[in-house]
Amino acid sequence: MFEIEAERPEHGPAIEALLDLSFGPGRYAKAAQRLREGNHPVPELxxxxxxxxxxERHMVGALSFWPVVIGGVPGLMLGPLAVEPRLRGKGCGIKLMEKGLADAKKLGYRLVILVGDAPYYARVGFGPVPPGRLTMPGPVDPSRLLYRELDIGAFGRARGAIVKPLDAASPHPER
Incomplete structure (x- = not known):
């Protein structure tokens, strides 16, 4: 039903339109956006x-992963994840995440965070960050700050601020 492929530069306008449709202009005010500004998504993800x-073939979903440091531990931030509204609940977002998380693990990433709806993201293994353990660069509902280990024990040392990596200007930051 859905065909997933690597994002290419020519997809940019359609992705932006899908993000606008999914999140509206308020997407730029979210705390997660602070971690994207001046940063680059991981191209392979x-x-x-x-x-x-x-x-006719139509773009119906998009997903990116961004390098971050999660309480002192290098990792990724999942998102934004956008699915055309009329197709939500049909499995597109789950398929995108399953592919992305599997590929991230193959690339050597160990830990992923996101801000989102816990029951939905639990379907791909995310769980809530214990209260007070991590902070975002802006206000976030603590029940929406979630993590997933790609390598058992990766979350063990994560405490403190979630920040952009020092080399955020590089398109291939350290894992």
Missing amino acids: CYVAFSEEDG
Whole structure:
């Protein structure tokens, strides 16, 4: 039903339109956006999803991962994840995340965080960060700050601020 492929530069305008449709202009005010500003997503972990309808191929989903330091531990921030509203609940977002998380593990990443709806993201193994353990660069509902270990024990040392890596200007930061 959905075909997932690597994001390419020509997908940019369609991804932006999908993000606007999914999140509106308020997406730039979110705390997670502070971790994206001046940072670069990991190119090998940016995906788009297509669906074919009436003989035409349409972009219906997009996902990116960003390098961050999670309480002193190098890792990734998942998001934004956008799915065309009329297709939500059909598995596109889950498929995008399953691919991204598997590929991140293959690339040697050990820990992923995100800000989102706990019951939804629990479907791919995310759980809540214990209260007070991590902080974001801006206000975040603590029940929406989630993490997933890609390597058992990776979260053990994570405490404190979630920040951009020192080499955020590089498109290939340290893992």
